[in-house]
Amino acid sequence: MYPSGDANAKPLQVAICGAGIAGFAAAAAFRRQGHIVEIFESSAFSKEVGAAVGVPPNATLILKHLGYSKERARAVDYFGSQSRDCSGEGPIFHAFARPSTQTWGNEWMMVHRVDLHNEIRYLATGAEGKGTPAKLHLSTAVESCDPEKGILTLANGRVRQFDLIVGADGIYSKTRTSVLGKVVEAPIASKPTAAFRWVMPVSALEGKPELDWLLKEGAQGGRVTVSKEGHFLLCYPCRDKTLINSIAIHLDKRDQTKIGRNVASSKEELLEEFKCYAPKFKAWMELAEGVRIWQLRTMPVLDTWVNGRTCLIGDAAHAMFPTLGQGAAMVLEDSVVLAGLIPLGTRPDQINQRLRAYEGLRKERGEFVARQAELQAVVPEMRGTYSRSFEMQDKLMFYDAPKVAAEYYQKHFASKEQKAPAAYLERARL
Ligand SMILES: Cc1cc2nc3c(=O)[nH]c(=O)nc-3n(C[C@H](O)[C@H](O)[C@H](O)COP(=O)(O)OP(=O)(O)OC[C@H]3O[C@@H](n4cnc5c(N)ncnc54)[C@H](O)[C@@H]3O)c2cc1C
Incomplete structure (x- = not known):
């Protein structure tokens, strides 16, 4: 039985370009919905690199939704920061001093990117868990796609067709060029x-x-x-x-x-x-x-994140400065909102409508966070706004991505035949 509860519904064939945090998170979310997922990744992952990433409560909520293990991710709880002047003198300012779980309902964590990446990879491709494990093609770069027809052209010359293509290929995204019909780079x-x-x-x-x-x-x-x-x-x-x-x-x-x-x-x-x-x-x-x-x-505001049956998520859509520590969170939010709008039973001819809904729910927020992250780094008067502003912290950290998707789905798309998957509805009821 698939997560939607409909044993006869036909799964969609989903291609994900890029196996970063966005690609694996989207693969994990689509797999849980009952779809068949293939991931195309240019690198061989022979030497995983990176330092650490912040996982704020709005991201922890999503990791829990996807069934992550805090132990496997070797995550450390974050209880705020002490900020000092570089002279070593003056008072110590305590930023983000509100306890995360009591304030926003979930832990705020610090995780090595390699550990987080491995954990989400496991959720996407591991034998355990709901749905069919996603198939990962390493050393398989995407060259371009036909966004309307769902045709993916790989750098090795192979051509494949899918119901849905998700561009999660990072700041230098090739999928983005195909979606927009022009090259747009992060300036x-x-x-x-x-x-x-x-x-x-x-x-x-x-x-x-x-x-x-x-x-x-x-x-x-x-x-x-x-x-x-x-x-x-x-x-x-x-x-x-x-x-x-x-x-x-x-x-x-x-x-x-x-x-x-x-x-x-x-x-x-x-x-x-x-x-x-x-x-x-x-x-x-x-x-x-x-x-x-x-x-x-940081990416400039793009004309669109969607074309035909293809969409952009993560850094491909809204690469950002690390100033607000929300990069990984925005990526995870994109992934589960997108998959939440496309449960098992979605027909290929409904995909563009769902992708438009995804863009409507996510673009403004992703671009807002990207813009703030840059401004708060480069404009002296804006530095530290996030660490001082409860209003801004709440706007970012109370966001419940599975619930946002489930409520939108229920309001706009659900019919007697096609209900939002139980896991999403469960969050919506919280
Ligand atoms: C190697 C690496 C290390 C990082 N380390 C840190 C860190 O320590 N701290 C931090 O805050 N952020 C780090 N980041 C950035 C952070 O992970 C991202 O900003 C954020 O998580 C967004 O993730 P993403 O999946 O959208 O993009 P990315 O993490 O950039 O992932 C994109 C993926 O797509 C693949 N790809 C690119 N082009 C193609 C193509 N044409 N075809 C197929 N696949 C393609 C890339 O190899 C990559 O695996 C790192 C990113 C990478 C790639």
């Missing part, structure tokens, strides 16, 4: 911005009492420092508190047109850029190894 920010990133073992702090403050209170939160010039240095633990993830955002003096988006850097470059910082913070940066530097880019 360099009005103030070019970049982030040094590195992860170090907690054991690196042993025997260094001057760095005890990084782990105080069991390291259940973030430690933030800021400078007047806009430097922003943040760390938080992940992977069962065995690793500390650090990110150092700054205005980028390099010519961003001439360098890769994510390239190797060094402790020396980091310390040079953050030289205005007090010695207690430099002692933290002195421990950095394997430093990489990422350009921060």
Whole structure:
């Protein structure tokens, strides 16, 4: 029996381009709906990379909906951040001090991206769980698609046809070019911005009492420092508190047109850029190894996210700065809203109508968060707005994506023959 409860309904053939967090989350959600899913991923995943990602309560809700395991994801609870001036003097500001579960109903977590990615991959392709496991094609890049006909052209020359194509191929999305009929790239920010990133073992702090403050209170939160010039240095633990993830955002003096988006850097470059910082913070940066530097880019507002039977989700639609820690959350929200509008029993001729509904529910919110994340990084007067504004926190973190989809579905599409799947309705009743 499929999740919709209709044993005779015909599953849709769904192609997902890209196996990042968006692609796997969409695959997990569509699989649970009873559809047949194939994922096409350009990389071989031979060496998984990345630092940590924040999983705010609106994202945790979705991971629970998809049946994730907090233990497998090795997630660490986040209980707010302590923010300090880079001089090491002045008061400590406590950001996001409201307890997450009591305030928004779910935990706020910090997770290594590789752990989160592996967990969502398991939910999409693992043998356990509802529906048919999604089939993953690694080293299989998508070249283009015919969005109206649902025809996917792969870089290896093969051509396949599907009922629905989901473009989850990230900031350099090829699917986006096919959906829009033109190339739209993420431009360099009005103030070019970049982030040094590195992860170090907690054991690196042993025997260094001057760095005890990084782990105080069991390291259940973030430690933030800021400078007047806009430097922003943040760390938080992940992977069962065995690793500390650090990110150092700054205005980028390099010519961003001439360098890769994510390239190797060094402790020396980091310390040079953050030289205005007090010695207690430099002692933290002195421990950095394997430093990489990422350009921060955000997608402009796109004309549309939908064409025919093809749509965009995640970074392909709304790549954003990490300022609000909502990147992974927006990706997860897109995925379950999309799948929630397309239960088993949806006919191929209804897909465009559902994709339009998805765009109506998601585009404004995704673009709002992307815009705010950039503004709050590059406009000095706007810095820290999110950490101070309960209204904005509530707007982002009370969002219940499965419920949003279920209510919309019930109101606009449900008929006696075609009911929203039980899992979505269950959330809607909460
Ligand atoms: C390797 C990697 C490491 C990252 N590390 C971090 C991190 O440490 N912290 C953080 O906050 N964010 C990180 N991010 C970004 C973060 O995961 C995304 O911003 C966010 O989760 C959105 O996910 P997404 O799935 O939409 O896009 P992405 O994560 O970019 O995933 C897109 C996927 O599509 C694949 N792809 C691209 N083009 C094609 C094509 N033509 N055909 C088929 N497949 C294609 C890519 O290989 C990738 O797997 C990382 C992204 C990547 C790809």
